[in-house]
Amino acid sequence: MPVHHTGRPASRRLRLPVRDVLCITIACVLASAFSAHAQDTAPAPAAPRAGDASTTAAPPPVTLDNITVIGQRASLNQAVQAKQMSDHVMEVISADNMGQMPNVTVAEALVRLPGVNGTRDRGNESLATVRGLGPRMTMGTVNGREIASSEPNRAVRWEVFPTEIVSTVKVYKTQSADLVAGGLAATVDISTISPLDYTGPGFVGTAGPVFYDHAKDVDGYSPWGSRFGASWVHKINDNLAVALGATYQKQKNSNSSIGSWGYTDATTSRDVDGDGSVDPTPFGAADQLKLTEQTRTGAMGTVQWRSGNFELKFDGLYSRIEIDEDQLQNWFNGLAYSSFSTGANPYTTPGSSYTIVDGDVVAGTLANSNLQVDHVISHYNEVKTLTAGGLNAKWSGDVWTLASDLSFSQAKRDNTWQAVRFGSNPDTVSFDFRRSVTPTISTSSDTPEWGIAGQTEPQALRDKIAALALNASRSIDAAAFTSLEFGARAARREKQNRHFVSNQSGYDQPISAYQDLIYPVSMPDLNVPTLTGGNMDAIADIGFGGFDPATLNEQLLDHWNVKEDVREAFAKAVFSSQLFGTDVTGNVGVRLVNTKTTSDGFDSVGGTVQASSASKEYTDVLPSATLNFLIDEQRILRLAVAKVIARPPLDELRTGRRLDDPNVTVGQLTGSGGNPQLDPFKATQVDLSYEWYFHKEALAALAVYRKEVDSSIGYRTDREVINGLDYLVSAPFNGGGGYINGVELTFQTPFYFIPHMENFGVYSNYSLVDSNLKEFSPEDNPLPLSGLARKTGTFDLWYSNGTFEARVGYKYHSPYTVVYGWNAARLARLQSEGTVDLSLNWQYSKQLGFRFQAGNLTNEPLRAYTDNKPNRLANQDDGGYQVFGRRYSLEATYKF
DSSP states (O other), X not given: OOOEEOSSOTTOOOOOOHHHHHHHHHHHHHHHHTHHHHHTSOOOOOOOOTTOOOOOOOOOOXXXXXXXXXXXXXXXHHHHHHHHHOSSSEEEEEOSSTTOOSSSBHHHHHTTSTTEEEEEETTEEEEEEETTBOGGGEEEEETTEEOOOSSSSSOOOGGGSBGGGOSEXXXXXXXOTTSOSXXXXXXXXXXXXXXXXXXXXXXXEEEEEEEEXXXXXXXXXXXXXXXXXXXXXXXSSSSEEEEEEEEEEEEEEEEEEEEEOOBOOTTTBBOSSSXXXXXXXXXXXXXXXXXXXXXXXXXXXXXXXXXXTEEEEEEEEEEEEEEEEEEEEEEEEOOOOBTTOOSSOTTSSTTOEEEXXXXXXXXXXXXXXXXXXXEEEEEEEEEEEEEEEEEEEEEEOSSEEEEEEEEEEEEEEEEEEEEEEEEEOOSOXXXXXXXXXXXXXXXXXXXXXXXXXXXXXXXXXXXXXXXXEEEEEEEEEETTEXXXXXXXXXXXXXXXXXXXXXXXXXXXXXXXXXTTTEEEEOOSSSOOOOEEEEOHHHHHHHHHSSOOGGGOEEOGGGOEEEEEEEEEEEEEXXXXXXXXXXXXXXXXXXXXXXXXXXXXXXXXXXXXXXXXXXEEEEEEEXXXXXXXXXXXXXXXXXEEEEEEEEOOOGGGGOOOEEEOOTTTOOSSEEEEEXXXXXXXXXXEEEEEEEEEEEETTEEEEEEEEEEEEEEEEEEEEEEEEETTEEEEEEEEEEXXXXXXXXXXEEEEEEOTTXXXXXTEEEEEEEEEEEEOEEOSOSTTSOOBOBTOOSEEEEEEEEEEOSSEEEEEEEEEEOOEEEOOSSOTTOOEEEOOEEEEEEEEEEEOSSSEEEEEEEEOXXXXXXXXXSTTOTTSBOOGGGTOEEEOOOEEEEEEEEEO
C-alpha cells in the first residue's frame, strides 16, 4: 500500500488514550477475579511440544459438564483449544460439525476476530484487513497452498468461500520458515476435511430461505432467496475414505447509494464567495439503485488413502459466484465552478446558494442553471470462479518424514456493464454532502427528455498458480532440539487482464418513442430524484439497432500479462527445553525466496500504441524465530520475531503506460501507468502474546506487536527519465518505511463463576493500532495507511444449554483508508461503523436442528469520503454513501 514516513521518530511508542487503557485494565482485572474459580476447575489441555502434528479432522462433539454444546459455543471452545495447541500467535475459526460454522461465509467469520476488519460489498462482508494492513498484504491459502484471486492484485475475496465446505480457518499472525512467504499482515489458511480422521456425523444437510429487507421497498422486486448445502463423509474401510460437500445460495437484495465525482483542485478551482480565495466545488454527483440477484455455488471433495506409513490425499475445492444486477442511476453533470467554466458563477445567480465548510462547497442550489442530468438504465453481470486442488503424498518413518505436494489454483472473472442513457435539463439542482447529514440531491424535474447513447464494457481477468512443494523432517535428540525440517517450493503464477469498450449513439426518435419502455422508480431510504427504469435491450433496438459486439474496441493499455516465478527453500529447527525452570518450546528457521517477474503489455507515446515488456528478479532472506514459555497448564507466553514480505500487487507490475508525445506537447511531459520494477513491501515484526486459559472454555489474552516497515509501495507522481527526456509520471513507486504498533485484547468465558449463569457467556476482543505510515496522497494532506483502523472491537453475549443457543454480537471499527475499486490510486476514507447481529440455534433432536440469523439489525449505512476531507463525499465506486438494509436467514439442518 502507498505509504511514506511522516518524520516522527521511528522509536515512538504506541500512545493509548486514557479511556482505552482503562478499558483494557478493567478487562484484565475482571479476568483475574476469575482465577480463584479457575483453580477449582479442570485445567485446560496443556500446550503441545513444538512440532506436534496438527490435523484438519473434525473434533468429536464438545461435552461440558455432561452437556453436549452446539453452534457458537462449540465453535468457540474448539477454537480456544486449537489456539492453545498452536506454535504461533494465531486465531482459529472452527466448525462444530462439518458444514456447521457459525457464519454463512468465511468473510463474515473473519471480521469477528481480534484485529480483523472487513469491507462490505452489496451488503456482504468481503475483503479483510488484518492488523492495520490492507487486503493485499494478507496471504490466502487453502490447505497450505497459495490460492489465485479474481481481483487484479493479490487480495482474496473471502465471501467466495461458503462455510459449508470448510472445516477450519486459521489466521497466522506470526511467521515461521515453513509458511509460504507473502503474508506481511497475516496468513489466512482455509482447511477442508481429512475424512480418515473425521469423527462427526456422516451426513449434514441444510436448507432454508434468506431475506434482504431493503429489497422489499422496491416495487415489483422480491427480497426472497434460498440456501441449500450438503456434506457427506464415508469411510470405505480403515485405509480409504472420501468427503464430499456442495452448497447453493441465491440472494436477492438491493442497495441505495449516492456519491460525488470528486472536487476541483487548487489549480482549477475559482473563488465562489468573493473573499479572494479559491473554493473547490464538486465536479458532479450520481445516485444509484442496485437490484442484485447473486447466486453462489460451491463444492469440495477429498479422497484420502493411508496404508502403514504412507498416505495419499487428493482434495479439490470449487466456488462460483454470479452477480446479475440492474443498476438505475442519475448522473448530475456540471456542478463545478472552475477554470473550465464559462459564464457567471452559478452559485451566486438569483435563487442560488452555497454552503462552505473547511474551504469546500459542500452544499448548494444552482438555480436556472439548465444543467444536464443523465438518466441511466444499466445492467451489470459478473461471474467469478475459483478452482483449487492438489495431491499430497506423505511417508512417515521412525526418524524421517517425507512429503510432496502438487497443487493448482485458478480464478476467473468475466464482467460486462451495459447501459443506455437519456438526458434532461432541469432548471434547478440542489445538493447537500455535509458529513453531519444524510447526503441528498434534488432537481426541479426528473423526467427524461431525450435519448443520448449506449455503452458496453466487458472485462476479463484470469489468474493461475501451479506449485510443487517438497518437505522433509527428521527427529533428533541433540541438546534442546527435537527435529529438523527443511523443504523447497517452486511456483508459477500468471495473471492477465483484458478490457473492451463500445460507445453507440444514433437516437433519432423523439422521447415519445420510448414511453412504453420506460417507467419511474423511487429509491428507498435516500432523498434523491426519481430514477428511470426500463427494458434496456428494447430501448437499444429502437435507439441504435441494438448492442453490437462488432463495435467493441480493445483497450490495449488495459491489456496486460504478468508472470511470476517463485523459488523458495527453508530450514527450521524445532526445540523443547527449560529456561529458568519453565518449559520452553519453539523454532528457529530461515526461508530463502527468489522471485522473477515478467510483464507484457502496451505503451502509448503520443497516441501510438506499441508492445512493451519488462522483467525483474530479486531475492529475500527471511529469518524467523518463536519462543513459547509454558508457564503452567493454563498460561503461555509467546515471543516471535520474523522478517516478512508482501510481493507487489500484480496489476501494479504491468508495463502499460500512457506518455505524452514530445513532438507535440508544450511544456512538462507527463505520463501514467504501472511499474514492473517495484520491490516488495518489507518489514521486520516482533510479537509478544500472553495467553491465560483459566477455564476449559475460557481465554484472556493480551498481544502486543510492532512492525518496522523497511519499504513500501504507493501511487505518486514522480520524475522519471524515459528515452533521455524528463517526464512527470503518475504510477506506483516504492517508498520509505516507518512503524506499526498494536495491542490486541481477547476475553471469552462462560459465566461459570455466577450461580445459575453457567450457560451464559461472552466473547470479546479489542484492538488498538498506531502508525506513522501514510499514503502518498493527497500530497498536501496524506491519508493514513490503507487498512489501518485505530480501534476495532467485537462484543458477543451468548446463551447455550445444549439444545438452544442465542447470540447477539456487536462489531465496531473506527475510520480507515480503503481501496474499494480495482484502481489502487483511488483512495477513500471509510467512516466508523458499528453493526449488530443476532443468531438463534435450536437443536430439536439429535438429527434435526434449526438456525435463524439476522445481520445489520440497525441498518448501519456505509459512508466514505475522499481527499482526507470528511465533508467531501466519495465517489460511489469508492464507497460514497450506501444503505444495504437488514438480512435474515432461516435454515434447517439434518445430520446422521
